[in-house]
Amino acid sequence: MQGITLESFRKFIDGNTRFILTTHETPDGDAIGSEMAMYHFLLSRKKQVRIINADPCPLKYRYLDPSGLVETLDADLHLSRDELSTYSLIILDINDINNIGQISTQVLPLVAQHIIIDHHEHIDMKRAGNVLEDDASSTCEILYKLFRELGYTCSVDCAKAIFTGIIYDTGCFIYPKTTATTYQIAKELTEAGVYPNNIYAHVYESNSITSLKLQARVLASLELYFDQRVAVQTMLKETIIETEASYEEADTIINFPLKSEQVRVSVFFKENLDGLLRCSLRSKGTLNVSEIAQRFGGGGHRTAAGFKSKFPLPVIKEKILAILKDTLEKDVSSD
């Protein structure tokens, strides 16, 4: 933890009493985990805290929020200008301010101050005052280090939230940003009262039957390109409707093709119920998919990135395949 980021965080916390926490749309384990961890930390400092997201907390993460603290910014939630000006905003697990949905227009401009804490590769947010560590495994890992530096010992609930973010974002301690520090933190969290298998069951063994049907349908859409090094899966709006699954339940399907030895890049085109098309990219080895996502206004990590497509499916698919063809031809590594 660099002195400058720790200092900016300390100042932000000490200088404010009321906080709103938020994260990206379709929040995942690291998003909800980091919000709940920050919530427990701030409560220990006698701060007032609200958690307000663009999208609801997925059911599978409700064990971190049993009393339903996470609020959704919808038509029923009224936030007055005067009230908002008394809050400071902590934005967690995000590298693109456009990904916080309506929060970016209805909350962000009206709060007293804001700070971003994140671990994605950043395009243009490397500015002073934010806590950005792009080599951290997860936002939860950054939070753990910040809390420890400030002398806070995690409560069991806080430890569970941090453990959740770490196992979600590292795929249970295997993705590239997993380090000795990640394991060390996991050890300390386990000593603090976390049962790893219990968290694993919540995150990885709590899917619905509809999600299983959705996975079967999406996997059936698999196409392989360029000597089977690129896998493409597609999920259309109709697939969600027909399987009665929810959009969020598709979030890990992209990882399946990477289990094949030949597949270097997995591409997943997914349409939500409003018809909005998103392209997610995963890679193994040296191919940097974050660079590809950035060309289309998105971002992420070297091995996991994505963007919202402005183009219809056939157009964006052709563009992505052309870029990947080019990239694979140039990429001489054969890891």
Ligand SMILES: [Mn+2]
């Ligand atoms: Mn994350």
